[in-house]
Amino acid sequence: MAIRLPAGLLRTVLRILLKPFLGPPFSIGFQRFWVRLVSSANPVSRAASTSTLEIEGMSAVRAWPRSSEASRAVLYLHGGAYCIGSWQTYRGLITHLAVEADAVVYSPNYRLAPEHPHPAALEDAMLAYRWLLDQGIRPGQIALAGDSAGAGLALATAVAVRDSGLPLPASIVLLSPGVDLSGDYPSMRQNARKDPMIRPSWFHLCASLYLGGRAPDDPACSPLFANHERLPPILIHVGTDEVLFDDSTRLAERCREAGVDVTLKVFEGMWHEFQIHAGLLKESDEAAAEIGEFLQSHFADAARHAR
Numbered sequence: 001m002a003i004r005l006p007a008g009l010l011r012t013v014l015r016i017l018l019k020p021f022l023g024p025p026f027s028i029g030f031q032r033f034w035v036r037l038v039s040s041a042n043p044v045s046r047a048a049s050t051s052t053l054e055i056e057g058m059s060a061v062r063a064w065p066r067s068s069e070a071s072r073a074v075l076y077l078h079g080g081a082y083c084i085g086s087w088q089t090y091r092g093l094i095t096h097l098a099v100e101a102d103a104v105v106y107s108p109n110y111r112l113a114p115e116h117p118h119p120a121a122l123e124d125a126m127l128a129y130r131w132l133l134d135q136g137i138r139p140g141q142i143a144l145a146g147d148s149a150g151a152g153l154a155l156a157t158a159v160a161v162r163d164s165g166l167p168l169p170a171s172i173v174l175l176s177p178g179v180d181l182s183g184d185y186p187s188m189r190q191n192a193r194k195d196p197m198i199r200p201s202w203f204h205l206c207a208s209l210y211l212g213g214r215a216p217d218d219p220a221c222s223p224l225f226a227n228h229e230r231l232p233p234i235l236i237h238v239g240t241d242e243v244l245f246d247d248s249t250r251l252a253e254r255c256r257e258a259g260v261d262v263t264l265k266v267f268e269g270m271w272h273e274f275q276i277h278a279g280l281l282k283e284s285d286e287a288a289a290e291i292g293e294f295l296q297s298h299f300a301d302a303a304r305h306a307r
Contacts, residue, residue, distance in 0.1 A: 028084065028114065044279075045278075056131050060108040062105070063104070071141060074142075078147065079146065083112055083113050096279060113210040119220065140167075143169050143171045151175055159231070173291055174235070175237045181216040238265075239266075239267045239272065239274055244272060270283060275291075
């Protein structure tokens with residue numbers, strides 16, 4: 001029987017074991033180690049299988065539901081402010097999404113700053129998307145997804161895919177997206193104490209390391225400012241208590257203005273990336289199920305239109 005934790009208890013655990021260790025005086029190397037260690041408490045789905053592989057030289061994981069021979073693919077780009085994180089950190093959520101979406105989820109370890117500032121992450125994400133197409137997977141049976149910085153990267157990748165003339169995926173899922181690296185908006189200040197995950201000072205440090213001297217409103221780095229026309233349907237999840245809350249609301253508004261089919265789901269009292277606790281938190285399980293329904297619906301729509 002699965003163990004469920006009260007949201008308040010999990011929030012306290014994160015506030016004690018995670019938030020203080022993100023940022024100085026702790027090095028990026030230590031943060032990578034610590035986040036991977038703490039995240040190991042997030043359970044994998046017993047209904048999923050996983051295997052490791054390489055995607056264009058990147059270490060990657062593949063997760064799929066044991067109960068079916070899924071042919072649809074989700075390219076999942078992990079969060080971590082472009083400086084930390086890996087598929088190992090998000091393995092639990094990746095397996096739950098595979099089951100809920102009835103799809104094979106691929107997640108590569110793209111290059112990170114400060115060793116590899118922009119455009120390294122975007123180049124790697126594009127390589128991974130092209131790799132999926134090269135495997136013979138139809139674009140209408142591919143979705144892009146990510147959380148936090150990975151959600152910003154997923155959106156930037158979709159824009160780059162469109163602008164390069166490649167066929168677009170069926171849909172995009174953005175969890176607690178970070179799409180404006182300036183961090184200059186009210187929720188960054190108002191929710192600084194509420195959010196048990198992110199300190200604004202850490203956000204600004206990692207953003208500067210990723211930007212590598214570029215302007216924070218460069219659309220390739222901060223896709224809030226990109227042209228969103230002709231993008232596929234987008235699902236955005238955000239909690240009311242996160243410092244990046246305004247990123248989601250502003251992005252949804254700009255996408256609607258561009259004619260994009262966008263769904264914004266706001267979770268009252270939830271924090272940044274709460275979805276990663278699928279298997280531990282009831283609200284996270286509900287979010288994962290909703291994501292799965294969204295992905296399956298748009299995979300089915302694309303298949304009908306391809307006939």
